[in-house]
Amino acid sequence: MSTDSNNRQRILDAAHAIFAEAGLAGLSVRAIAARAGLSTIGVYSHFKGKRGILLALYADGFVRLGDAADIPAQSAGESDLVGLLVNRYIDFHRNHRAHYQLMFGMDRSQLGDSGTLEPIAKAAIERLAATLGRLLPADQPADLALAMAFRVWVLMHGYVTLGEMARFRMMDEAEWRAEVVGAVCQLLAGFKVVGMAQPKSNHGPLCC
Structure with a gap:
C-alpha cells in the first residue's frame, strides 16, 4: 500500500473510532488528525474537510x-x-x-x-x-x-x-x-x- 493510501486509511480509521466514541459532535478535523498521527493539512489534502x-x-x-x-x-x-x-x-x-x-x-x-x-x-x-x-x-x-x-x-x-x-x-x-x-x-x-x-x-x- 502506498503512503497516500495508508494515510487515507489511517484517517478513516481514526474518524470511525472517534465517531463511535463521541458521535458527530466529537468529529473534528483536528481530532481526526491527532488520532491518526497526521497534520490537519494531511486530512484536508485527502478529504477536503x-x-x-x-x-x-x-x-x-x-x-x-x-x-x-x-x-x-x-x-x-x-x-x-x-x-x-x-x-x-x-x-x-x-x-x-x-x-x-x-x-x-x-x-x-x-x-x-x-x-x-x-x-x-x-x-x-x-x-x-x-x-x-x-x-x-x-x-x-x-x-x-x-x-x-x-x-x-x-x-x-x-x-x-x-x-x-x-x-x-x-x-x-x-x-x-x-x-x-x-x-x-x-x-x-x-x-x-x-x-x-x-x-x-x-x-x-x-x-x-
Missing part, C-alpha cells in the same frame, strides 16, 4: 452492508438463505453501530447532495436483490427482486431500530432474531418465492 470524511464513512458503511447481504450461492441454499441474511444484517448493526448511525440516523444534507448519496445506497440494495433473487422463480420480472429487497431492508431496519429500545425487547436474543426471520419470511411469502417453509422452532436463527 469534515464533510468529505463523513461521505467516505457513509460509503464505507454501505459497502460493508452490501458485503453482509452478498451471500454466495454455494454457502447457503434456499432453505437457510433468509435466516443467514437476517442474522448477518443484525450482526452488521451490532458490529458497526457508528456506521449504522451515520447511514440512517443523521441529516444527509451534512454529507452531500442526493445525486451523490443515492447511488451509494442503491449499490447495497442491488447486492441484497441479487441474493434474494435466488428465491424467485426464473420467469419473474427483473425488477421484482429489487422491489423485494427494498421491502426486506426496510423491515429489517425497523426491527433493529426498535430492538434498541428496551421496552420492545420482551424476548431473549434467540427468540428476537427468530421473530425477525419469521417476519421476513412472511413478507417474502407475498412475493410467491420458492423454498418457503414454516419455522420449526421458536429458538435460534430460523430459516424459511
